[in-house]
Amino acid sequence: MTTFQLNDFALWTALVTPFDQNGSVDYNCLAKIVDDQQQAGNGILICGSTGEGLALKQEEQLNIVKFICDLKPTVPLMVAVGAFDLPAQIAWIEACNELPVHSYLLTAPIYAKPGVIGQTQWFSALLDAAKQPCMLYNVPSRAGISIPAQTVKNLSEHENLWAMKEASGDINEFLAFAGAAPNMKMFSGEDTLIPYLAAVGAVGLVSVCANAWPEATNLYVQKSLAGEGTDLVPVWNSAISSLFDVANPIPVKVLMHKQAVLNTPVLRAPLTHLELESDKAILAADSAITEWLCQSRTHLRIVK
Numbered sequence: 001m002t003t004f005q006l007n008d009f010a011l012w013t014a015l016v017t018p019f020d021q022n023g024s025v026d027y028n029c030l031a032k033i034v035d036d037q038q039q040a041g042n043g044i045l046i047c048g049s050t051g052e053g054l055a056l057k058q059e060e061q062l063n064i065v066k067f068i069c070d071l072k073p074t075v076p077l078m079v080a081v082g083a084f085d086l087p088a089q090i091a092w093i094e095a096c097n098e099l100p101v102h103s104y105l106l107t108a109p110i111y112a113k114p115g116v117i118g119q120t121q122w123f124s125a126l127l128d129a130a131k132q133p134c135m136l137y138n139v140p141s142r143a144g145i146s147i148p149a150q151t152v153k154n155l156s157e158h159e160n161l162w163a164m165k166e167a168s169g170d171i172n173e174f175l176a177f178a179g180a181a182p183n184m185k186m187f188s189g190e191d192t193l194i195p196y197l198a199a200v201g202a203v204g205l206v207s208v209c210a211n212a213w214p215e216a217t218n219l220y221v222q223k224s225l226a227g228e229g230t231d232l233v234p235v236w237n238s239a240i241s242s243l244f245d246v247a248n249p250i251p252v253k254v255l256m257h258k259q260a261v262l263n264t265p266v267l268r269a270p271l272t273h274l275e276l277e278s279d280k281a282i283l284a285a286d287s288a289i290t291e292w293l294c295q296s297r298t299h300l301r302i303v304k
Helices: 027-040 058-070 086-097 116-129 149-155 171-180 191-200 214-225 229-242 250-258 280-303
Strands: 011-014 043-046 077-081 103-107 134-138 161-166 185-188 204-207
Touching: 011 214, 027 043, 027 058, 027 214, 043 058, 058 077, 058 086, 077 086, 086 116, 103 116, 116 134, 116 149, 149 171, 161 171, 171 185, 171 191, 185 191, 191 204, 191 214, 191 229, 204 214, 214 229, 214 280, 229 280, 250 280
Parallel strands: 011 043, 011 204, 043 077, 077 103, 103 134, 134 161, 161 185, 185 204
Antiparallel strands: none
16 A cells, blocks of 8 residues: 555545446546546545535445546545444444555544533544545534534544644634644645635645636645635635525535536535526636636746
8 A cells, every 4th residue: 555644745635436327336436536536646535425425335335435536646635434333333433444445534423412521432433444644624514513622632643643624613712622632733624715724733624616617626625725815705706605595515516517627516415416596606716716827827937
């Protein structure tokens, strides 16, 4: 297995899962979008919420992970872990441990709303099962509950705890997590917030919009980490917002279909591309980001 320094990758793309018209995984298209991400130098997160992981059977998830591993991408791979049944999640990690993956994304157990003790036990069991570094994922809007800062503190000395994806939208939560585990790397889980969170210690972004704009989003993150966030906000906030007009990943898959990157905009139930009534906003966003990238490239050539 290729060895990567995970801290060298400031951008991880929460990869969409492409489907054909019948709803089966489109593996030819999957190979293409993996290549787009490696060409941009982005780490790849497989079967997360943007990848509709919970709508995929575990056999499908495993086939997707195996397929991407067989492509031998030149960037690291992270596999999402998240549902409700702890033994099933441990078994999932154990299956992936046999594959050349480089990290795991560990989500709080959905729906049950456990407290500090329950979440500490949950994450401890997953961290113990993993053979690779792990990123915790705080996403109360999807899990139904936040990860308590005390839970993070309880886990802070675990050898497999590497990072956290913070997607609550609350800077106070971000700071509390950073204080609870000072050696843990902090990543923004929201594309719009990386210019702001970079100023208080974020080292990178786990991104939705990088699916549609792999190279541009990489540059957006680099500039954010370099302290140029104020200049980025006007263009990027509006563009990113268009990708969340309805539930993720509906708009980004529709846009990627319009870009001829995906063969269809098909999603798994209960999601459907029909929820997006107009493509005007995403097409305007695509034009704006394309223009921004062209201008940025021109500026870089001038500076050099």
